[in-house]
Amino acid sequence: MILVSFADRDAMVHAFRTLRDAGLAAETYSPMPPDEADRSPIPLLMLLFGLLGAFGSFAMQAYATTLGYKLDVGGRPNLAWPSYVPCAFETGVLFAIGAGFLAYFAINRLPHLYDPVDEGAGFDAATRDGWFVAIRGDTRKAPALLEDLRPTSVEALPE
Amino acid sequence: MSLAFGHAAAAGPDPRDPVVDPAQTAGSMTDTVCGAVLRQDTPIWWWIALAPSLALLGLGVIAVGWLLFSGVQAWGNNWPTVWGFELINYVWWIGIASGGTFISSLFFLLRADWRTSLSRIAETMTLFTAICAGIYPILHLGRPWYFYWLFPYPNTMKLWPQFKSPLLWDFIAILTYVISSILFWYIGILPDLATMRDRAQGRFAQVAYGSLALGFRGSGTQWRHYRSTYATMAAIMAPLVVSVHSVVGLDFAGGETPGWHSTQFPPFFVFGAILSGFAAVLILVLPLRRLFRFEPFVTGRHIDVLCKLLLVSSLCVAYAYMMDAFSTYYGGDKAELSWFHDRLTGVHAPVYYLTLLLNCAVPQLFWWQAFRMNQIMVLLVSFSAIVGMWFERFGIVVVSLGHTELPSAWGIYHPSFWDYSLFAGTIGLFATGFLLFIRLFPMVSMFEMRELIEERAR
Structure with a gap:
């Protein structure tokens, strides 16, 4: 798993969309809802x-x-x-x-008390003022894409 | 910027204050709110407040114990006043509870920016006032251990509850209200519990908040479902609170007792409920913003809005009192007229005049900004409305029941020591529960504040 942090909401949302469109299993982690479009059953x-x-x-x-x-x-x-x-x-x-x-x-399959993403350095900030994207599964395409997305930190974590 | 705001705060609140201090960031706000809970040393004011609360709670436990041992004869209610303190206090508590639900659900739907920093305090208040209210009807049953008879459950006697009675509607309404308030409160605090888990230092606190947060991490999926769930719940809670107070009004309007049998009772009770609700929120918010250093998020603007809402609900209540008198004279029913004259000139006449004074006259001070921005005055006026609403219910319950159609059945109600001690006990229960929660849980909805701060920064 690759855990990437961003400076603000817009950078995170942009990165998430880019990664998702490239077919990567990306998920955002943010201290407030990331965007306005909420669809839920x-x-x-x-x-x-x-x-x-x-x-x-x-x-x-x-x-x-x-x-x-x-x-x-x-x-x-x-x-x-x-x-x-x-x-x-x-x-x-x-x-x-x-x-x-x-x-x-x-x-949301809660309770889900432990997740590998918790091991990320500074991931605590996801519930304060940090903006993260986690990429799971096949991450080979990720490094090339991340270069243009201006992340503030990139960390590889065991899955 | 922060210094300038500090001066403004020192000069006292102002209605033109921004809804959140512009110097605040998502991070600094989170640290302040978490810090108020996660600090190692419990502040001295908390212990000073807890001691009398526990004493009152203890008295209440004794009062309940004595009630269970001796039966309802411990109380002062008897023919003709079969509903005494228990109904008065029940209606009083459930009315106060409305304030929290109105702020957290109705003003959420209206997207009022001032609601964000008040919702948690108000909702927590609702939680405990609704529980205090719920205790009374159960204890009033005489044999409280059979309270489940009110519930439609399969039983060997093949009996059903009386679905045509407002008293049964009331049971279902309060049950729904208490359960829904707890679930709504929990869903609302879930992201903040995750924040607490990630800020807590000690192992025990981390495990405790972590268990309560159930693994909420702010992932995109969690947020996506979160917002729609929360908004839908809010949309349901707003009509629920109106229905609960309407049903409480119907408890009375369903009876043929003079002064009760009126179609205006459901809205009248909703008006009264929101008046005491906003008053109670003000009484809790004013000291808490100071003690927790929440001045940057609970500003003069919030106090101003709450005072104006209190004024509006006071005017609604005044209108209901006017219609009450008007329909009595317009209707011309002899028993109603006799009851109304008893209310104006009888033993309990001071109760009626105090009701008018405290609920309708005193809140008129809030037409002036100087009074709205004077925190001592705001507390006094709010107390006046809270006490006034208690007197209103005293008048409704006691004067009407003691002055029915049949003059031979007239009587005067004398509350007993146990009536007073149970009332004190519920105040203790509320205060203890509320104090524990403000020590253990963040009292500002942090994730909503972050959105507000970001919105302001743009």
Whole structure:
């Protein structure tokens, strides 16, 4: 693995794109999100689970009050659907937040307490003000490309 | 630059202060925020604050123990005032909790730049106030160990909870709110836990923060999913907090008691909640910015914005009080009129006038910049709103229940020693938890501050 550091965000993003386009397995490490374009399936998953929670809760309440345990209070209708809405909403929120939380860790394969990249000298700065790109796998093409990318440091690490 | 800012800070906060001191860099900000936590010597003020908090918490533990031993007769609530301190304090705590969620989620969606350095303190406050609130309804059940009966679980009695009751909605709403607040807080602090792991010196601290950070390293993939997850959670948390306080309002509006049975209760409770929420955030932020030397990130601009928000929510609350009186007279219901006159002239009349004074009149001082920038005045006005909101709930619960349709059922509520001690206990629980967290976790969202600092530098 080759760990390369850069002076700022733009240099890192530029280097990452160059390396990736050259077919190298590059990954950035930065103290804040590197760029604006965020695509993730998690929001869609949260929506689906939210809807599942809300409709599931609604269906359960409808079942409980019409079939499971009928309660005649002054002849009021058993299927009092407006009163199911608050619980359905809250359950939907709970499912959506819970799903988003779990999905975030699942999709990133966390917990992942140790990674070879941690051995890099000064890699601590990745969570302070350092901008890094790690190149894994076949790195033979990397040195030639890095010459033009003006890295501040280059380090070879065992994988 | 930094020297000039130092002078400005010495001269006191100014609403024209930048949202972050221009001399700050991502690195210096990270070091200040981490340094406040990772310092070896615990500051003396922390111990001084912890001692009374622990004492109050101890009193609270005794109060709960006595309650479990003797039953709810330990409390002062009885017919006709079946809801006493427990409901007052529950609504008071959950109202304060709203401040954190509003700042961290609603103002995140609005992309307010001042929100960045306040969100962590506010969210941590929410965490513990929501827990304090959650304790009350459980203890109020009489047999708290059966609280799971509120939950729809398969049982041999083939019973279901009453889904048509606002009290059940409340249970589900608070449960959702507490769990969601914890998860949202944890997702929000995850990158900062990684920062702490990489800054910590001792082996124990490294392992502890490292375990909590779960291997977050700021990789491109982690950030890509992070932002969308966090933003989506924020978008859900904002309506959630409104729904929670609406449901709390419905707890009351669902009853036929005079003064409660009103459609304005859900928004009225949201207004009251944000008033006490912003007041509590101000009470916590003002000392912390000084003690942690956070003046470069929590500037006059932040105080100014929070004071203005407090003023706006105070005006909303004043509007709700006006509508409360208007609908009583416009409706002309005899029981309602009798209750309202009791409120104006009865034993608890001072409570009503204090409510108006502390929540509506005193915050009007914030129309003047001189008051918004005077930190002592800001603390006093915030305390006034916090106390005023407690009186408001006292008036709603006690005056209404003691003055229902039937004159033969009128009565006056006398809280017992155990009511007071449990209230003191929840204050101790909040203070202890909050103090522990500000000692252990970074109280400014560092990765968001880095983005803000970089944005300003461009």
